[in-house]
Amino acid sequence: MDSCRCCDYVMKMMYLLLCLILLHGHAKASSPAMYVFGDSLADVGNNNHITFSLLKANFPHNGIDYPGHKATGRFSNGNNSVDFLADYLGLPSPPPYLSIKSNANKTQAFLNGLNFASGGAGVFDSTNQDHCLSFNQQINYYSSVFTTLAQQLGSTEAENHLSKSIFTFVIGSNDIFAYDPDKTKLTTQQYAQSMVSTLQGQLKTLYNLGARKFLFVGTGPIGCCPSQRAKSKTNECNAVTDNLSTQYNKGTSSLLNQLKSSLTGFSYSFFDTFSSLMQCIQNPASYGFTEIKAACCGLGNMNAKLACIPLSSYCSDRKKYMFWDPYHPTEIAAALLASTAVNGAPPLVFPINAMQLSAI
Ligand SMILES: *[C@@H]1O[C@H](CO)[C@@H](O)[C@H](O)[C@H]1NC(C)=O
Ligand SMILES: *[C@@H]1O[C@H](CO)[C@@H](O)[C@H](O)[C@H]1NC(C)=O
Ligand SMILES: *[C@@H]1O[C@H](CO)[C@@H](O)[C@H](O)[C@H]1NC(C)=O
DSSP, X not given: OHHHHHHHHHHHHHHHHHHHHHHHHHHXXXXXXXXXXXXXXXXXXXXXXXXXXXXXXXXXXTTTTSGGGOOOSOSSSSOOHHHHHHHHTTOOOOOBGGGSOTXXXXXXXXXXXXXXXXXTOOSSTTTTTTSSOOHHHHHHHHHHHHHHHHHHHOHHHHHHHHHHSEEEEEOOHHHHHTOOHHHHOOOHHHHHHXXXXXXHHHHHHHHHTTOOEEEEEOOOOGGGSHHHHTTSTTOOOOHHHHHHHHHHHHHHHHHHHHHHHHSTTOEEEEEOHHHHHHHHHHSGGGXXXXXXXXXXXXXXXXXOSBOSOTTSBOOSOTTSEEESSSSSBOHHHHHHHHHHHHHOOTTTEESSOHHHHHHO
16 A cells, blocks of 8 residues: 555656656747748758759868768858757758658658758749749748648648748848849839739748748848959949848838738748848957958959859868858858847847747
């Protein structure tokens, strides 16, 4: 009798302890997975699988600081912003969608999170067509994922999982680079407006396919990346490109605000990459940078005349450079940005940060 009662007590205490551990774990990471859409700033290897794409990074010196010096297809010396976003949110960085093997347990792979981002992609289908998965193509792939999950788990369980997951977006820079007033006949204002209205349809489609938590990474001061500076004799930032980027960010953040008030259960976090990077550019020393203009890897003026390919030269002090190649940040700059997006405060990230979005 006595030993049995004791046994019962021990069991009850262990059960309570287990509940406490589970509850605590749940409170820390409420989003079960991340789904990523975007361009080369977020691509973790999809383009490796696109045979005819010229927009690849699966060769040296890319990945020189990745474990094993591996060139994974990331446009970086190491990890990219999305890897750090996932890591800081306590989630695995999701694998490239195109890397999921046909013999894998797809239901399980799809539940763990997926990255659809593809170097070169834009909100417009015409942006770098044939070299990447456009944003619409990424959404089509996600739509088939949604269908599979709903079939395998039932709609309720699939929708429950997706509604708690984080949907990350890093898109728009390539459309801005593609702006050509002679070809489009649109003013920068009209062009940015056209990007935002395209985006509106795309985000609504994703909402209709179960997405609820939108983490939107705005476009940066991309007129200040080495490739754009190199177009000016004095290595100045390209004002038209930066202007377009600002207008697109303004339009996107008000779009998100509007979607939040019209769609039930929609929540978002907008990261102002533009202002965040401008702070670094204007005050490099306080962020540990000594070079914020030239690329680390490349050739010619600003290391911007050639992409980062095996022939290119590269810097040894990669923690001191803001740009890895003519278009993309170094791993250290990506980590800095992600840390602000996850744990920062308004006005750099609003109305809530990514950690708060995850906890909803
Ligand atoms: C980059 O990601 C890999 C794989 O997750 C990890 O092993 C490595 O530590 C990361 N590097 C940094 C600097 O965080
Ligand atoms: C695949 O994964 C799902 C979700 O974890 C699981 O329910 C299912 O039993 C797995 N199927 C196989 C064939 O292992
Ligand atoms: C962008 O350029 C337009 C037209 O030159 C100007 O009216 C507008 O104020 C600029 N916007 C920003 C954010 O710099």
